[in-house]
Amino acid sequence: QVQLVESGGGLVQAGGSLRLSCAGSGIFFSFSTIGWHRQAPGKQRELVASISRNGQTTYADSVKDRFTISRDNAKNTVYLQMNSLKPDDTAVYYCNTPSSTWSWGQGTQVTVSS
Numbered sequence: 001q002v003q004l005v006e007s008g009g010g011l012v013q014a015g016g017s018l019r020l021s022c023a024g025s026g027i028f029f030s031f032s033t034i035g036w037h038r039q040a041p042g043k044q045r046e047l048v049a050s051i052s053r054n055g056q057t058t059y060a061d062s063v064k065d066r067f068t069i070s071r072d073n074a075k076n077t078v079y080l081q082m083n084s085l086k087p088d089d090t091a092v093y094y095c096n097t098p099s100s101t102w103s104w105g106q107g108t109q110v111t112v113s114s
Contacts, residue, residue: 002026002102004095009108012085020080020108022095030073035098036080038091038110049080050098062088085112 008020022034035050048060049069057069068081078095092107 002029002032004102004105006093006095006105006108009093009110011111011113014086014112014114016085016112017081017083018085018110020082020093020110022078022080022105024076024078024095026076029076032097032101034071034078034095036067036069036078037094037096037100038089039094039107040088040091043091045094047098051078082110085110087112087114 003025005023006020008018010018012018031053033050033052035047037045037047039045046060048063049067050058051069051071059067066082066084069078071078082089089110090112092109094104094107096102096104
């Protein structure tokens with residue numbers, strides 16, 4: 001079982017930037033496509049970006065051109081660079097496979113003030 005630890009969230013003004021990190025344990029993490037998901041209060045969790053083992057990326061329309069996902073397989077870490085943040089980006093951010101294969105971590109809170 002892979003364990004996931006997210007970090008890097010915080011409070012930022014609209015237009016600001018944050019960089020999230022997702023550290024995963026075990027060999028399966030580095031061989032898997034990893035996604036960043038987010039859940040805003042009262043809303044369902046949604047997948048916002050994913051990256052394959054070889055670096056192919058996908059993005060939800062709502063974050064395209066603002067967020068960049070990347071990974072360092074040697075460090076078993078996936079990153080999410082978030083620029084031009086909007087209040088609508090406020091959510092708890094989690095990493096997991098796109099189909100949520102593993103148990104969820106604690107997530108990291110991102111709050112964007114207007």
